[in-house]
Amino acid sequence: MKILNTLFLLFCFQILTAQVAETAPPEYIRSIEFKGQDEFGGTPIVELGSTIQLSFDDLIGDNADYFYKLEHFNFDWTPSELAKTEILNGFDDTRILNFEDSFNTLQIYTHYELQIPNNITKGLKVSGNYLLSILNSQREVVFSRKFMVYENIALVKAEVKRTRNLKYVNEKQVLNFTINGQDDILIQNPAANLKTLIIPNNNTKRAIYNLKPQYTLGNELIYRYDDESAFWGGNEFLFFENKDIRASTMNIQRTALIDIYNTYLFGDKVRKYDPYTYNPDINGHFKINTIQGNNPDIEAEYTWVHFKLFNYEPLNGGEIHLYGNFNNYQLDNSTRLTYDKKQDAYTLKYLMKQGFYNYKYVLKNKDGSIDLGYFSGNFDETENQYTILVYYRPIGGRFDRIIGVGSANSRNISN
Template structure:
């Protein structure tokens, strides 16, 4: 019987003290979860009502196990909403995932599963808001769960990125100014209580700002021009490696060895926090599966142990260094930890990755479980980051929180 080992914890930058429903991180035999809407890269999908949602994952046991899914609706604070299932979904869930294929010509066997919504059973999602997709095994044990959002295109959400007005942080933080305009399509009543907002940096829910209150209004447009309350650390561009070719070293790959499976050894990384900022285009922590040894990367890409090396001489103060990125939904677990090797005097770690192009960075996890993303890479106001703003609204007498608009801005266009 497959046992579910890890329960995730959300390390969320939140301005309110509500307790959120937690995503369940998968066991070690579930790998390469890709959850996406119409965007090119995986992450936390944010889709318009009626758009398609797709999730895929690999089971490294490769025994064609049966998996089932359910969909649950949540309010803004990630507590279950008061809606019955037939009020937010047309059709049925708790159905088996029927679309799967076995790996072909790979050293590591695996079964690749794909689920798209809508489908013949779950015909459509009827309302906007927060959702959780849960995947169960044949013993009705929860294997993993992932959040996603569905929005209605009603309100106009405009945003721009500014440098901090606090001179202490002017070179290290990025501030999100935004507004929510109901125009002539919706009239906001009691917006301090009924309108809620969420700001997400680089599609990472674990680094988000919740529930800012509007500062003032211009007609039916609500304006948010906070400084420190809407400020994010700028961070630095992500590091990257590309191991789509297991026969030769490629981007940031020092060497490759074939043991029981392929082992990929990266070049040693260093502390970047004292270096001047250098623009190096990244994909903001995301990843893309790829291989040049086959035609279908979903089933022909190899799994390889990727070995990381970090020369760090900063004191950890009882913290731990971890690799960080969307390859595991920005979670911290034992597979991401870096251990100091006194013989080489560098921190070393290894993790199993499917072939492809990956972004990653090194972060410090403090004893209180908070994450310091800039510990090893620094924080710079010039860093390219993508910000997404969601506006939630519950009408007077409403029974759930609708997402009525989504806006975005990129720090490439930062200004004073």
Template sequence: MILEIMPRRLKQFLLFFAVASGIPHTFFAQSVESISDADHIKTIQFYSDSEFTNIPIIELGKPIKITFDDINGDEADYYYRITHHNFDWTPSVLFKNEYLDGFDEIRIVNWENSFNTLQLYSHYTLTIPNEDTRRLKVSGNYIIEIYNDDDQVVFSRKFIVYENRTTVKVYIKRSRDLNFINTKQSVQFEINSPNEILRDPKRTVKTLVMQNNNIGQGITNLIPQFTIANQLVYKYDQESGFWGGNEFLFFDNKDIRASNAGIGRIDLQDIYHNYLHRNVVRANRRYTYNPDINGNFVIRNLNADNNNVEADYAWIHFSLECYEPLDGGTIHLFGNFNNYVLDESTKLLYDKESGLYYTKRLFKQGFYNYRYVLLKPDGTIDPGFISGNFDETENEYTVIPYYRAPGARYDRAIGKGIGNSANITN
């Protein structure tokens, strides 16, 4: 509790003092949790090698680009801060010059205002390397914070920088537990390290397993079951099992003035309002394949040359027909459009007159995946309450191995593996 109210500078000073004095780092360590973005900050995107990525997992030495919009449109000044973290997202003991070549806490100078849009906004772009921040020196977990002139963080994002030191093979299996064979998918994988000996792997090697790049619900407690020469084998079932979920729903308003298969009605007030067709509970229905982009989104305006500043914003209206008792829980929108964070802006309200749950949210023009989930009173998420869970669902799984050699001071991310449940086997 003391750390939560302690000023940032004081926490950094105490951390450095602890390292210099030999005090265990965990005495001051505090895992970083996801925070909601400021209301006026929208459409945060990461790019690696000029390609958009749902969660930034970037090879060491490759460039990074971050873009976002400020719908206040007042050309405000923003700055960035980069910090290095351990596997469990507690701050690492590395000093800034050990993981960063150059400087951070620098103003973002690349911005432009929207053009020919009803919603005014300023579009900001940060690219690393740049003349101030030349490169990230080491692999591992990072957090970038964007803050304003008052040192208030308007948003932060986790990202992972990995070294291509291992080969990770990922296999998706149906659950061996008959109670979950039709609803769960288990992730099995092998880590091959031909060029580096991973000493005492049960203690020094950790892994992050994610479904659809949702880092907030990743599995992190797996240890290798077998070691065969330079190969670590993980053949877990329930321990590495994820609910299959269902294919994401979508809407596409690249033509903001036209209805389509997802948008039933258009209204123009101060800006455009797009009303989606009513959604229903899918948990009590059979699985139906529907191609999606696994929770992601793509910005596009059918009539624009530059989507960054010519794509407009619209209020998207959602409605859901649900008669299942919530038992004190709340229904939320869920997707990478806001980094999978559930807050008041994603919460659906109940309208007694229509019998529907509803909400509206501001989105930049494009193609979006979304899903409805139940947030239980204990803070856990039930992903299948509305959508259902099916072993046939197409999901993408990512495995990141980390290694801290005996005596080392930080956790290196030493590879990346990807598997898809489209290839699921028994």
């Protein structure tokens, strides 16, 4: 029995370690924008046959050779059985040919762009989870990003509700949804073969995985959970815009030229004790822009943005981090604020390209968990966008298809 238990644990460990994770970029790779049909970058969720676009800057600016690779994965991000010829029309492991040097900027950089499909990678054949990896000339992974491709088969309807748990009724939002296979697909044994993924604000790091249908009405699968599909409401993101690099514009106190431009923001404060105030945001995203040139991709400046948070909340050994899609919601030493005794505030300087940015401050606890509302609070009125992905592997299937996508916005929240 001990041997069997050991073998089972080893098997589980192998399954867990087989799950792929995104590779974070090095410091010299900045302003990664990865998008499909949406205006803002993030984790693209595109229909089969649609276009995805990736762009990034190399601050070394030496016109380095970069290559790209595509891989297909199952629902749980373990490698699928499919061969490259089964997922791809054309070839990958190909050099990125579309790049251009920055023009008239203090910080030199090379701007790279990749679009799929293209003349070499003509398209993707199947739906599901994908990983796009960018490689250097030694075929080492520089960074990677996940994306999802779906087929528009199942009908997914969703709505945002207030939680029925009175303790959190003013702080949480609950997503209820239904899935209907319609006439195009017969969903067999949905409890085992159908899986779901709920993504708030295009942030897969906060996703809820694999809820099972509670019951069915004809061909319709019903998901009306409360706690299981609940998200903290959060608060609207803070923002700044520095498209005019030499002026003190929206939420910017002053600018200075020290080798390159420095942008000093007005100090922020803890918001969780304040009443909720609607402040339109772009749900954590960013958009590169400049008024000093015609092409922001190569004419926008890089600037050290100085953040300041006046915080008097106990951290209990935790860390304050800057949070947003500007770095794919990654927390590391570069996003950590430190206490400045002279200013009696927590401060950070972070290198960013000109544009419009959403951000917030979060607490990283000693155990590694992240409290998104510790400084900004949680409110059921907060505007959030939710996306539901439906994965299906029929009996005898070799991979997990994404057969439908639904969405809902909390602007229309109801009891």
